[in-house]
Amino acid sequence: MSIKGKAYIAGVFEHPTRKAPDKSIAQLHAEVADGALADAGLSRADVDGYFCAADAPGFGASSMVDYLNLKVRHVDSTELGGCSYIAHVAHAAQAIAAGKCNVALVTLAGRPRSEGHSGTMARPRDPNQPDQPWEHPYGVATVNGYGMCAMRHMYQYGTTSEQLAWVKVAASHHAQHNPNAMLRDVVTVEDVLNSPIISDPLHRLDCCVVSDGGGAVVVVRPEIAKSLERPRVKIIGAGEAIKHQNGGDIDLTYSAAVWSGPAAFAEAGVKPADIKYASIYDSFTITVIIQLEDLGFCEKGKGGRFVADGNLISGVGKLPFNTDGGGLCNNHPSNRGGMTKVIEAVRQLRGEAHPAVQVKNCDLALAHGTGLQLATRHGAATLILERE
Numbered sequence: 001m002s003i004k005g006k007a008y009i010a011g012v013f014e015h016p017t018r019k020a021p022d023k024s025i026a027q028l029h030a031e032v033a034d035g036a037l038a039d040a041g042l043s044r045a046d047v048d049g050y051f052c053a054a055d056a057p058g059f060g061a062s063s064m065v066d067y068l069n070l071k072v073r074h075v076d077s078t079e080l081g082g083c084s085y086i087a088h089v090a091h092a093a094q095a096i097a098a099g100k101c102n103v104a105l106v107t108l109a110g111r112p113r114s115e116g117h118s119g120t121m122a123r124p125r126d127p128n129q130p131d132q133p134w135e136h137p138y139g140v141a142t143v144n145g146y147g148m149c150a151m152r153h154m155y156q157y158g159t160t161s162e163q164l165a166w167v168k169v170a171a172s173h174h175a176q177h178n179p180n181a182m183l184r185d186v187v188t189v190e191d192v193l194n195s196p197i198i199s200d201p202l203h204r205l206d207c208c209v210v211s212d213g214g215g216a217v218v219v220v221r222p223e224i225a226k227s228l229e230r231p232r233v234k235i236i237g238a239g240e241a242i243k244h245q246n247g248g249d250i251d252l253t254y255s256a257a258v259w260s261g262p263a264a265f266a267e268a269g270v271k272p273a274d275i276k277y278a279s280i281y282d283s284f285t286i287t288v289i290i291q292l293e294d295l296g297f298c299e300k301g302k303g304g305r306f307v308a309d310g311n312l313i314s315g316v317g318k319l320p321f322n323t324d325g326g327g328l329c330n331n332h333p334s335n336r337g338g339m340t341k342v343i344e345a346v347r348q349l350r351g352e353a354h355p356a357v358q359v360k361n362c363d364l365a366l367a368h369g370t371g372l373q374l375a376t377r378h379g380a381a382t383l384i385l386e387r388e
Contacts, residue, residue, distance in 0.1 A: 004267055007093035007104075008225035009233040009385065011040025011218035012343040014324075016180050018331055020212040021114045025057045026067050028109035028214045033068060036216035041228045042103060047218075049074040049101030051092055053084035055110045055214075055334040064107070074100040080240065080379030081371020082281060082336035084108075085217070087381040089342055090238030092219035102221050109214030110334020117210060117335060131245075131376075143207060143284070145375030147199030150286035152252040154201060156301065159289065161201055163304030165192035167285040168205050168328050170312035175325025177354040182209045183329040206285040208327035208337070215339040217346075231350040237268025237384035244377040253301075255287075255370050256380030257294035264366075264382035265296070272296040275384075276362045277348045278319055279341035281369030282326040288312075291368060292319075295382070314357040323348065323357035338369040342383065349387040363387045 013035030015028060023031075029052070037043055050072045056064045061075040076091050078084060085108050092104035153159045169189060175181040187205060195204040225232050241259035265271060272295060282288050289303035297319060298306040311317035324330045324344045327337040345365040347353045365385050372378040 001094060001097055002267055003090065003093040003097055003238060004236045005234055006097035006222065007219050007235050008222060009089070009217055009235065009346050010220045010225050010228055010230055011036040011042065012216070012346045013039055014215045014340060014343050015109070015213040015333070017213050018180065018182050018211040019113050020111055025055070025109050025111055026064065028111070029056065029064055029107045030068055032109060032214045032216035033105055033107050036218045037105070040218045040220070040230060042218060044068060044070060046103045047105045048072050049092060049095055049104035051076045051088040051104060051106040053077060053088070053108070054079045055108055055336060072101070080381060082283070083338040083369035083371040083379050083381040084336070085339040086342060086367055086369050086383050087240045087379070089217055089219055089235065089383055090240065090381065093235045093238070096219065096221050102224060104219040105216065106219065107214065107216045108334060108336060108339040110336065111212045112335045113210050113212045142373065143199040143202060145373045146284045146286055147202045148375050149252045149290065150201050153286060153290065156253055157304070159304035161193055162189050163308050164206055164285040164289065165189040166307045166309065167282065167288045167312065168192050170307070170310060170317070171282065171322055171326045171328040173313045174323045174357050175329035177356045178325050178330055181325040181330040182211055183325070202284060202286070208283050208332045209329065210335065211331040211333055213331050213333035215333065215343050217339070217342055232388040233346050233349045234386045234388050235383065236386045237264040237270070238382065239263030239267070240379065240381045242377070242379050252375055253290065255290050255294050255374060256378060257291050257368060257370070257382065260380040260382040261295040261368065264384050268384040270364060270384065274364055275319070275366045277323070277345065277359045277365040278321045279345045279365070279367040280321050281337050281341060282322055282328045283332070283337065285328070287370065287374060288321070291370065295366070295368060314359055320357070320359050323353050323359070336371070338371065338381065341367040341369055345385055349385055
């Protein structure tokens with residue numbers, strides 16, 4: 001079922017906190033839910049569809065529907081890691097198109113900073129995951145896997161640390177205008193290269209921040225969107241995919257975006273060259289370069305050259321990205337950055353981004369992310385949005 005034009009994003013909200021030791025995860029979910037509904041001009045009583053992922057406490061959707069006191073007729077708790085919420089927006093549009101709900105609420109929240117989480121920690125063992133007996137003894141940490149992807153990309157395509165650094169530089173140029181961003185200082189390529197190595201070849205400034213917080217999105221039927229006094233952002237294309245280890249035939253240089261991206265562009269009927277603004281999941285600088293290639297913004301292996309010399313900086317480059325500062329500088333709530341990618345894309349399409357980074361005549365935007373571990377198994381979700 002095509003979702004093109006069958007649902008609209010009516011409300012978004014990003015929690016302003018970056019550290020919340022005094023709040024529960026459920027409370028953060030409730031606060032972002034109310035924020036997004038207020039932005040849309042709706043209330044909890046209007047919600048009849050609810051979407052969340054594994055960051056939700058207790059029994060996930062069941063617990064949160066109870067906590068929020070919602071009366072819903074459709075729920076979805078798809079888990080694709082950090083890109084789950086991009087997929088949820090698409091699933092909400094599908095549910096609305098199928099008549100399963102009229103007003104869908106998608107929420108994310110977490111407290112990894114208060115709880116002391118880090119990308120250098122070994123991932124917790126899940127005895128039910130099939131490959132854990134073989135992987136767990138090696139203590140794979142998030143940053144190790146992404147470091148391997150970066151090293152392979154460098155070996156195969158000649159990508160350099162300087163090129164990786166340009167992704168961070170662009171994010172910092174945008175974050176300086178965001179009062180809520182964790183890192184607001186503009187950095188140079190030299191600053192990135194002079195920061196400590198965390199997992200060769202990735203430096204500290206190649207890595208995203210760890211923050212508390214969250215965000216929410218409200219998706220509605222076209223008729224409801226037209227009745228609200230808000231700029232209308234239409235969902236016109238979506239795609240999702242999973243990449244795994246393919247029975248041992250592993251290639252670290254590409255992501256599942258090679259499948260989710262083309263599917264989204266085909267449904268939307270547009271090309272990468274048509275996109276005015278891109279929200280790209282930036283857990284690490286290498287994540288951005290690989291995804292830009294896989295989405296078709298440049299040829300495979302040329303991502304390093306594509307991002308160099310400020311090409312991602314709003315008002316300077318050809319493809320403005322992550323104008324809120326992204327995960328590299330702004331926030332990475334619950335260690336899951338997909339939600340904020342949708343929120344900033346909506347801000348750009350509404351003309352509500354900071355004036356210093358607002359993209360002129362922004363009528364077509366992309367939000368894309370990966371989730372879980374780029375080097376082993378991960379999900380990807382792509383969303384294309386249009387200002388009406």
